[in-house]
Amino acid sequence: MNKRIYLSSPNMGGEEQKYVNLAFEENWVAPLGPNVNGFEEDLKEYLKVADASVLSAGTAAIHLSLVLLGINAGDSVLCSSFTFSASANPITYVGANPIFVDSEAETWNMSPDLLEEAIVEETKKNNKPKAIILVHLYGMPANMDELMAIANKYDIPVIEDAAEALGSKYKGQALGTFGKFGILSFNGNKIITTSGGGALVSNDYEAIKKSRFLATQARDNAPHYQHSHIGFNYRMSNIVAGIGRGQMKVLDKRVSQKRAIYEWYKELFSSVKGVRFLDEPNSDFYSNQWLTSIVIEESVTGFSREDLRLALEEENIEARPLWKPMHLQPIFEDCVKYVDGTSGKLFKDGLCLPSDTNMTTDDKQRIVSVLKKFI
Numbered sequence: 156m157n158k159r160i161y162l163s164s165p166n167m168g169g170e171e172q173k174y175v176n177l178a179f180e181e182n183w184v185a186p187l188g189p190n191v192n193g194f195e196e197d198l199k200e201y202l203k204v205a206d207a208s209v210l211s212a213g214t215a216a217i218h219l220s221l222v223l224l225g226i227n228a229g230d231s232v233l234c235s236s237f238t239f240s241a242s243a244n245p246i247t248y249v250g251a252n253p254i255f256v257d258s259e260a261e262t263w264n265m266s267p268d269l270l271e272e273a274i275v276e277e278t279k280k281n282n283k284p285k286a287i288i289l290v291h292l293y294g295m296p297a298n299m300d301e302l303m304a305i306a307n308k309y310d311i312p313v314i315e316d317a318a319e320a321l322g323s324k325y326k327g328q329a330l331g332t333f334g335k336f337g338i339l340s341f342n343g344n345k346i347i348t349t350s351g352g353g354a355l356v357s358n359d360y361e362a363i364k365k366s367r368f369l370a371t372q373a374r375d376n377a378p379h380y381q382h383s384h385i386g387f388n389y390r391m392s393n394i395v396a397g398i399g400r401g402q403m404k405v406l407d408k409r410v411s412q413k414r415a416i417y418e419w420y421k422e423l424f425s426s427v428k429g430v431r432f433l434d435e436p437n438s439d440f441y442s443n444q445w446l447t448s449i450v451i452e453e454s455v456t457g458f459s460r461e462d463l464r465l466a467l468e469e470e471n472i473e474a475r476p477l478w479k480p481m482h483l484q485p486i487f488e489d490c491v492k493y494v495d496g497t498s499g500k501l502f503k504d505g506l507c508l509p510s511d512t513n514m515t516t517d518d519k520q521r522i523v524s525v526l527k528k529f530i
Contacts, residue, residue, distance in 0.1 A: 157521065160472040163344040163446060166409065166512045171401030178394050186371075188393030190400055195354075197403045202329040204337070204356045206363035209391040209399065210370055213318040213340030213353030217288065218245035219366050219389065220314045220336040220355060226251050226285050231491075233273055235265045235290040235316070236480040237498035241340075242290055242316050243481050254284060255482040257494035261436050263448075263501060264297035265289045271305050273493040278309075287313045291320035291330050292478075293507070294346070294413070294445035295433055299325045299333050306334075314338065318353070321346055322410040322443035331356055346409050346445050347402035349395045410443045412512040417444040420508055423523065427530060429455025446507040448477060453504070458529070460506045466529040467509070472522060477505030 174190055183189060191209055198207040210216050226232060228250030234243050236255035246253045256273050259266040270287070277284055287306055289297050306313045313334030317323070320330045321339055331337025337356040341349040357363050368374075373386025391399075417432075424430045429452040435442055453459045464474045480498040481487045509522065 157471050160509050160514065160518050160521065161511045162473045162475055162507060162509050164511050164513055165343050165348045165350070166405075168401055168405035168408070170404050171398045174397030174400045175394055178397050183393045186390050186392045188396075190393045190396035191391060194391070194396040194399040194403070197400060198339070198354055198356065201403065201406070202332055202337075202356060204329070204332045205358040205360045207354050207356040208363050208366045208370065209352065209354045209396055210389045211352060211391060212241075212389075213316075213338050213342070214241045214245060215370070215387070215389040216336075216338045216353045216355040217242065217314065217316065218248050219369060219387070220338065221245055221249050221251070221286065222369060223362050223366060224286050224312055224314075224335070230285045231277060231282050232286045232288060233270065233284045233311075234288040234481065235292075236482045236492065236494060237263060237292060237478055237501065238290040238316065238481065239318075239478055240481065240484065240486075241318070242288055243487065246288070251285070253481070253487065253490050255480070255487070255490060255492040255494065257480075257482075257492075257496075258292075258498045258501065259298065260497055262295050262297055262440070263292050263433055263498075264295065265302060266495070266497070267298055267301035267305055269493045269495065270302060274305070274309050274311065276493070277491075283309075284311055287311055287334075288316055289313060289334075290316040290318075291323060293433060293448050294320045294323045294443040295435070296320070296323055296325040296330055296440045296442065303333055312336075318342075319345065319445045320443060322406055324441040326439050327441075332358065335359065336362070341399060341402075346413060346443055347399070347406050349391070349399040349402065352391050352395050352399065409512055413444040413447075413510060414442075416510050416512075416514070417447045419519070420447045420449075423526065424449070427456065429453075444510070446510045448505060448507050450501060450505045460504050463529060464506055467522075467525055470521065470525050472525060473509055475507045477502050477507065 317331035318340035370389035373384040
């Protein structure tokens with residue numbers, strides 16, 4: 156069988172080992188250390204943000220952001236429905252209730268119209284939401300001007316889930332830096348990886364300082380172990396952070412590679428009617444194109460998303476349906492939702508194409524051959 160072509164696999168740049176070896180040489184193998192500090196400084200400089208705290212996962216970063224905002228049991232939090240479950244799960248960790256908001260067709264991200272409708276209607280019920288978690292899906296920036304205007308109008312803090320969007324920008328500003336908090340992920344399939352891990356970023360220096368305290372079991376400043384707050388074991392280790400420092404050296408290169416893959420697919424499908432890409436709406440939007448994603452109009456193409464996915468899988472080439480919306484997930488199906496069917500249709504007809512920066516010329520030729528034969 157041919158070797159597996161992955162959707163998005165880790166791609167080391169060559170300098171990661173240097174930082175990892177340094178951790179071993181200096182015996183900084185326990186959590187915290189020079190690589191952790193250095194990785195945080197790298198992120199601050201890249202994003203032009205006040206401070207960053209590197210953590211064990213992006214999910215941990217969302218959880219901490221809710222804790223820092225004082226979200227309690229019984230509170231309500233608005234959340235993009237069209238996303239991975241990690242965006243919504245932390246809402247339940249603090250005992251709050253997720254309220255899901257559907258997508259707009261243009262960016263596939265949170266609909267400003269439905270967001271405002273949700274705020275107005277829930278406030279009428281004496282249930283004004285305490286926070287908004289909006290997601291930048293597949294690296295595509297959300298419509299930040301409209302969304303932030305609504306959030307500011309109703310004085311609701313925004314948590315930007317930019318787990319898929321490191322390297323993306325809106326009007327030249329890095330995603331994750333518009334709201335009160337920004338969330339990053341360095342999972343194995345992300346544009347850069349530390350094998351696992353994430354980060355919480357903010358222009359509120361004191362909030363990030365407190366996040367570090369909470370993420371290290373909230374140990375008070377005392378010669379003995381003393382705790383006045385509930386803490387979490389969420390800090391990134393010095394070894395893992397070393398991988399991150401090396402990956403930061405190639406982040407811009409990875410963005411260029413991902414965008415080139417997107418352009419390659421656009422050309423490949425240029426003569427196929429009924430296939431629509433997740434495109435940047437205008438020059439305000441700059442996507443890292445983490446995963447090149449398409450929607451297939453079966454009535455025009457004569458084939459479905461699943462037909463194409465299975466044809467690729469038969470040749471050991473990984474493709475994946477778009478996220479199943481949270482309001483359609485069994486665990487969340489009883490939650491309050493403001494939806495118009497947009498994300499449901501995207502899930503039904505959408506596909507993420509293999510967007511691996513490790514793809515070789517031969518790998519691409521295999522994909523071309525499968526597509527030509529199938530189409």
